[in-house]
Amino acid sequence: MTAQTPPTGTKAIGQFLNQKNVLEKFASILGEKAQGFIASVLTIVNSNDLLKNATQDSVYTAALMAATLDLPLNNNLGFA
Numbered sequence: 001m002t003a004q005t006p007p008t009g010t011k012a013i014g015q016f017l018n019q020k021n022v023l024e025k026f027a028s029i030l031g032e033k034a035q036g037f038i039a040s041v042l043t044i045v046n047s048n049d050l051l052k053n054a055t056q057d058s059v060y061t062a063a064l065m066a067a068t069l070d071l072p073l074n075n076n077l078g079f080a
Contacts, residue, residue, distance in 0.1 A: 014042050016056040017063070029067045037063075040073040047075055 016022065017038050026034040041063045045051040051059065066073060 013045055013054070013056055013059050016060065017041065022060065025064070026067060029064070037067060037073065044073060044075045 023034065023038070026038060030037050041059065045054070045059060065071075
């Protein structure tokens with residue numbers, strides 16, 4: 001039996017980031033800004049062909065790092 005790779009793509013990442021435990025993690029870091037931050041992450045993933053195929057773990061880890069460091073997410077300004 002082989003380990004299954006989590007599905008990739010915007011829909012799969014969106015479902016992953018909207019899980020209760022993931023939302024709670026972002027809320028503990030960002031407070032009320034968590035939902036907006038996750039929406040920004042999904043917008044960036046959706047607008048970048050390379051990120052559309054990224055793994056859920058990769059996007060989650062990068063998003064957590066950005067949230068922890070209070071980095072802005074703005075694809076138009078090159079902040080992501």
